Amino acid sequence: KAGVTQTPRYLIKTRGQQVTLSCSPISGHRSVSWYQQTPGQGLQFLFEYFSETQRNKGNFPGRFSGRQFSNSRSEMNVSTLELGDSALYLCASSYSGSYNEQFFGPGTRLTVL
């Protein structure tokens, strides 16, 4: 079956703009998590959605938000972009519940100029 897909794969924005990233989970997966990966901070958890509800949230400012649709597809939005938001944003999907294997997408590379 098809893996997790993320669009777009690459994005260049300027400071102050906003951006929306999309993630399509594996069919049947209801949990979608988002991570930010940077050379300095590594992989950091942003938030998790399950059945259209945010189930957990990491320590990121309110500029970072997300949502999940009824078909389990998820989007994350970053408003008022800062240079430090440049990163690889990874999405992962899994079945419901905890301890399930998470399947990661290829990521969206965001560059903020």
Next chain:
Amino acid sequence: AQRVTQPEKLLSVFKGAPVELKCNYSYSGSPELFWYVQYSRQRLQLLLRHISRESIKGFTADLNKGETSFHLKKPFAQEEDSAMYYCALSGRGATNKLIFGTGTLLAVQP
């Protein structure tokens, strides 16, 4: 505080040598521990998790609650094992949130 520590950024070994990638964690409670791997130009993928107690691609990891460690071991390294390895933990309850270590790059020399 919830934390995963991988002290080595780079581990270089020769083919056939034993490998041990270190992972220590801090968590108030009983977490679930995982090792994820990212091969060159591939996605991050699960290698193994402690609850399964299985060996994948010759790798094993034992959870030591006393030392709060979850080191990854393989008796004989292969060149195809070269990759970035991440240790991660997840708390109990209805969540898939993963806390990752900073990763260790394993380079297996021929």
